[in-house]
Amino acid sequence: MSDGLGFFLNLLVNGIVVGALYALVALGFVLIYKASGVINLAQGELVLLGAYIGLTFTTSMQVPFFLALLLTIVVSALVGVVIERTVLRPFIGESPISIIMVTLGLSFLIKALIHLIWGTDMRSFHGLFRSEPIIIGPVAISEVFLWGLVAALILLVLLTAFFKYSMLGIAMRATSDDEQAALSMGISVKRILAATWAVAAMVAAVGGIFLGNIAGVNPLLTSYGLKVLPVAILGGLDSVPGAILGGFIIGILEALTGGYLDHYMTGIKEVVPFAFMILILLIKPYGLFGKEIIERV
Amino acid sequence: MLRLLRYPFTMECGVYLTTYEQDLALHPTRLSAVRGWLLVALLYAVPQLLPNYYLSILNKVAIYTIAALGLNLLTGVTGQISVGHGAFTGMGAFTVGYLMKHGLSFWVAMPLAGLAAAAVGAFFGLPSARLKGLYLAIASLAAQVILSFFFTRAEWFTGGIYSMSVKRPTIFGQPITGERDYLYLGLTAALLLGVFAQNLLRTRTGRAFMAVRDRDLAAEVMGVDLFRTKVTAFALSAFYAGIAGAIWAPYVMIISPEQFEMHLSIELLAMIIIGGMGSVMGSVYGAAFMTVLPIVVRELSMALGPIFPAIGTKVLLLRDAAFGAAIVLFLVFEPEGLAKLWRNIKDYFRLWPFSY
Numbered sequence: 251m252s253d254g255l256g257f258f259l260n261l262l263v264n265g266i267v268v269g270a271l272y273a274l275v276a277l278g279f280v281l282i283y284k285a286s287g288v289i290n291l292a293q294g295e296l297v298l299l300g301a302y303i304g305l306t307f308t309t310s311m312q313v314p315f316f317l318a319l320l321l322t323i324v325v326s327a328l329v330g331v332v333i334e335r336t337v338l339r340p341f342i343g344e345s346p347i348s349i350i351m352v353t354l355g356l357s358f359l360i361k362a363l364i365h366l367i368w369g370t371d372m373r374s375f376h377g378l379f380r381s382e383p384i385i386i387g388p389v390a391i392s393e394v395f396l397w398g399l400v401a402a403l404i405l406l407v408l409l410t411a412f413f414k415y416s417m418l419g420i421a422m423r424a425t426s427d428d429e430q431a432a433l434s435m436g437i438s439v440k441r442i443l444a445a446t447w448a449v450a451a452m453v454a455a456v457g458g459i460f461l462g463n464i465a466g467v468n469p470l471l472t473s474y475g476l477k478v479l480p481v482a483i484l485g486g487l488d489s490v491p492g493a494i495l496g497g498f499i500i501g502i503l504e505a506l507t508g509g510y511l512d513h514y515m516t517g518i519k520e521v522v523p524f525a526f527m528i529l530i531l532l533i534k535p536y537g538l539f540g541k542e543i544i545e546r547v
Numbered sequence: 548m549l550r551l552l553r554y555p556f557t558m559e560c561g562v563y564l565t566t567y568e569q570d571l572a573l574h575p576t577r578l579s580a581v582r583g584w585l586l587v588a589l590l591y592a593v594p595q596l597l598p599n600y601y602l603s604i605l606n607k608v609a610i611y612t613i614a615a616l617g618l619n620l621l622t623g624v625t626g627q628i629s630v631g632h633g634a635f636t637g638m639g640a641f642t643v644g645y646l647m648k649h650g651l652s653f654w655v656a657m658p659l660a661g662l663a664a665a666a667v668g669a670f671f672g673l674p675s676a677r678l679k680g681l682y683l684a685i686a687s688l689a690a691q692v693i694l695s696f697f698f699t700r701a702e703w704f705t706g707g708i709y710s711m712s713v714k715r716p717t718i719f720g721q722p723i724t725g726e727r728d729y730l731y732l733g734l735t736a737a738l739l740l741g742v743f744a745q746n747l748l749r750t751r752t753g754r755a756f757m758a759v760r761d762r763d764l765a766a767e768v769m770g771v772d773l774f775r776t777k778v779t780a781f782a783l784s785a786f787y788a789g790i791a792g793a794i795w796a797p798y799v800m801i802i803s804p805e806q807f808e809m810h811l812s813i814e815l816l817a818m819i820i821i822g823g824m825g826s827v828m829g830s831v832y833g834a835a836f837m838t839v840l841p842i843v844v845r846e847l848s849m850a851l852g853p854i855f856p857a858i859g860t861k862v863l864l865l866r867d868a869a870f871g872a873a874i875v876l877f878l879v880f881e882p883e884g885l886a887k888l889w890r891n892i893k894d895y896f897r898l899w900p901f902s903y
Contacts, residue, residue, distance in 0.1 A: 346680075347824075350628065352875055354874060355871045524688070535678050
């Protein structure tokens with residue numbers, strides 16, 4: 251096997267596993283959108299918060315990893331409920347634009363709060379995953395990426411089933427479609443929104459723990475919030491499989507442009523996903539799998 | 548004729564409009580026209596009275612006001628969220644720097660910079676032919692990312708990672724150096740553009756903007772060309788941002804790409820939320836609030852320094868928290884912002900003390 255092909259395969263596999271993590275974070279956007287029809291601009295902050303909570307459990311309190319993951323998920327869900335109750339409750343029935351703005355304000359607040367509690371120093375999870383990569387043929391992957399992939403796939407299956415079959419999932423979809431109609435069908439919009447924020451914070455926390463294991467935990471993690479927006483948009487804002495596929499596409503695209511083009515134009519790999527997203531949107535305005543809204547007068 | 552006979556300082560105490568012309572008038576009463584001119588006179592007098600420190604704050608307010616006005620026309624009036632206005636402002640700033648470096652006078656370069664930003668804005672508004680709502684908002688985020696990349700890479704145009712120095716503009720052969728003189732430039736530009744925006748809202752185009760915001764489908768049925776209206780809004784709004792950038796660049800004299808990243812876009816959004824979406828005066832209030840807020844936080848933390856020694860290291864954190872809290876609180880308690888707050892106060896005193 252030639253070197254060129256090996257290099258390509260390495261990039262490809264790297265793209266897939268990074269893409270899985272992007273998908274994980276993008277799922278948070280999709281969840282909130284599916285239940286309330288808005289984009290949560292504080293998603294990146296929720297990711298960071300999850301990472302710090304996980305960090306506290308594993309390194310400060312020495313809880314074993316899987317238990318820590320579980321505890322982090324529970325705590326994050328509580329945080330999600332609290333956020334919904336305190337900040338978003340007054341906005342039920344308000345226009346999407348003001349809800350989006352409120353999540354923007356929320357992002358500043360959460361960031362400041364995290365800063366206050368944990369400071370801004372770079373922290374890392376120590377030795378949770380083996381650092382030597384697993385070698386399969388010409389390709390080397392580190393263990394944490396594999397676990398990230400597994401977590402993303404598990405969540406994908408769970409969430410797809412959740413939205414399709416469970417009462418709560420169906421109620422969430424109904425709420426996003428038409429709050430008023432959902433209310434008149436006996437759905438408690440308040441409870442649905444609280445549940446949504448809980449789930450979104452949980453997913454963000456899982457993403458945060460894996461991303462924190464790869465890149466270290468510091469406030470720069472919040473940038474994943476914006477970085478992952480093209481993933482959610484590309485796949486279609488209301489589609490769980492779309493977020494996963496979008497994650498893989500953007501991950502691979504980024505790995506390939508990073509590998510082949512970054513020598514010539516530093517930073518191009520940050521831009522390509524956005525350019526690609528616009529291109530796709532011009533062909534399919536609601537993303538790859540997004541539900542096309544047919545408007546009737 | 549009857550209106551001329553009325554006491555010249557009457558206040559309006561209700562809606563007594565009988566013609567469309569009255570409804571569309573810029574000043575509903577004589578008094579409000581007088582008040583407008585007095586305000587202008589006051590604005591031009593104030594720089595003479597204040598020390599330099601306050602003038603530098605006012606300079607920032609004036610420049611931010613122009614950019615916020617632009618964003619307000621797009622987001623507040625037309626209802627299209629833009630997360631790319633930081634980049635449009637940068638486009639104006641770098642264009643003016645580039646043109647002045649190549650020997651053009653500031654007075655020629657400034658409008659050209661506005662037009663360059665408008666062209667870029669219109670270009671990134673083009674997806675509105677197919678996209679709407681959140682998808683369009685994210686397209687504007689793409690504009691921000693792509694333009695930021697362009698600014699850091701295009702060294703021939705922006706100086707790239709090395710910053711770019713811009714000379715102060717000259718008038719009658721004299722460079723405008725002091726804070727006070729520069730304020731007159733920013734003030735005049737902000738005033739002209741503000742009046743233009745206020746007048747725009749009374750025209751067919753302005754009403755088309757609002758129709759698109761309120762219900763795009765209904766607007767289309769009424770004969771508003773959605774695509775043209777949205778692209779016009781993007782271009783016009785980016786023009787304002789470009790002019791703001793063009794005035795900003797010679798003011799700070801050194802510009803670099805990182806001044807026009809995402810955070811500027813978000814600050815501008817925060818300004819229009821806090822000031823009042825869709826309101827011209829709201830843009831002014833919002834710009835003033837966001838300029839003064841960090842200063843107040845800094846002063847406060849310095850004042851509290853002796854009591855809480857740890858506070859000195861946390862100024863940035865406090866500023867962020869204050870930004871966030873301001874946005875959230877305004878949206879919860881007064882979604883229409885400072886402009887509405889001020890209107891409420893005026894309404895209270897309109898018939899005071901006989902409000903019943």
